[in-house]
Amino acid sequence: MVLRGYIYDNDGMTISMKGMHTDVSILNMHTDNIANFGIPGYQRRKPVITTFAEYLGPDGVDPVVDTTIGRLRRSGRPLDVALSTKGYFQRLMPDGHIELTRDGRFELDKNGALRSLDGKPILSSSGTPVQFTVMPTNLEKEVKISPNGEIQVFIQQTGKMTSMGKLGIANEQGTPTSDVNVAQYYVEDANVMLQDEYAAMMPLRREFESNRQLFIMQNDNLSRAIQELGRTQ
Numbered sequence: 562m563v564l565r566g567y568i569y570d571n572d573g574m575t576i577s578m579k580g581m582h583t584d585v586s587i588l589n590m591h592t593d594n595i596a597n598f599g600i601p602g603y604q605r606r607k608p609v610i611t612t613f614a615e616y617l618g619p620d621g622v623d624p625v626v627d628t629t630i631g632r633l634r635r636s637g638r639p640l641d642v643a644l645s646t647k648g649y650f651q652r653l654m655p656d657g658h659i660e661l662t663r664d665g666r667f668e669l670d671k672n673g674a675l676r677s678l679d680g681k682p683i684l685s686s687s688g689t690p691v692q693f694t695v696m697p698t699n700l701e702k703e704v705k706i707s708p709n710g711e712i713q714v715f716i717q718q719t720g721k722m723t724s725m726g727k728l729g730i731a732n733e734q735g736t737p738t739s740d741v742n743v744a745q746y747y748v749e750d751a752n753v754m755l756q757d758e759y760a761a762m763m764p765l766r767r768e769f770e771s772n773r774q775l776f777i778m779q780n781d782n783l784s785r786a787i788q789e790l791g792r793t794q
Contacts, residue, residue: 578618579617579618579619580618580768581773582618582619583610583618583619583621583622584765584766584768585619586608586619586622587608587610587622587765588762588765588766590606590607590608590624591758591759591761591762591765592762593606594606594753594758595753595755595758595759597751597753598751598753598755599751600664600751601663601664601665601666601748601749601750601751602631602643602662602663602664602665602748602749602751603631603663603664603751603752603753604626604627604628604629604631604663604751604752605626605627605751605752605753605758606624606625606626606627607624607625607626607627608622608623608624608625609622609623609624609625610622611623626733627752628647628733629752630644630645630646630647630749630752631663631749631750631751631752632749632750633645633744633747633748633749633750634747634748634749634750635746635747636666636746636747636748637746638666638746639700639701639704639706639745639746640666640667640668640669640675640700640704641665641666641667641745641746641747641748642665642667642706642710642728642743642744642745642747643663643665643743643744643747643748643749644663644665644730644741644742644743644744644749645742645743645744646740646741646742647732647733648730648731648732648738648740648741649661649662649663649730649731649732649733650662650663650664650665650683650684650728650729650730651683651684651729651730651731651735652677652681652682652683652684653681653682653683653684653690654681655681659684659735660681661731661733661735662677663749664677664678664748664749665743665748665749666678666748667683669693669696669697669700673692673693673694673695673696674690674691674692674693675690675691675692675693675712683728683729684729685726685727685728685729686710686726686727686728686729686730686737687726687727687729688729691712691725691726691728692725692726693712693714693725694723694725695714695716695723695725697714697715702715703715703717705722705745706728706743706745707743708741708742708743708744709727709739709741709743710727710728710729710730710741710743711724711726711727711728712724712725712726712727712728713725728743730743
């Protein structure tokens, strides 16, 4: 009953304004997708429009992450890894919370810690940061990352591979998962299709312009009505 009353309380000008705000909100999602097209592992946001969105305005639009896997591209870097399955790498943020990411471009610091390119520690399957106990002298020849995420380093003195731990991979809820397929020497491109984003923006622009014209017409009618009312008094 409250929602129904709320809907009927909206006049034409208010609905037109909320329509414009909704169009802008959706357009912003598409422009953000386009802006992040070149970011490895980026997952596009797609708008889900709820019932009565024309009355709720931007509150009637929810951004949902598209978990479609992007194209895997060979980079040639031994510490670049990509997931050909759904899931996320985990990196430890400065405030202690764990951030999920599809961006598997990693590097070793001077102390043997595996980090993201912006310096965040990468977590292992045990929940602790991945730490190399042996520093490889040649990453390409001595580091092997298995499809299950296990990291191994070749020890020249023994002639054997030694495990440095396993990458911690989680699902969307942050729960560890073992159903993975990690590809070493690869990065995942963003799952954004530019032509789709631009195509989706065209009707939104037309809809925004229609709402703008309706608002102008209603505003002009209201102004004339107020002027007429003033003259009659």
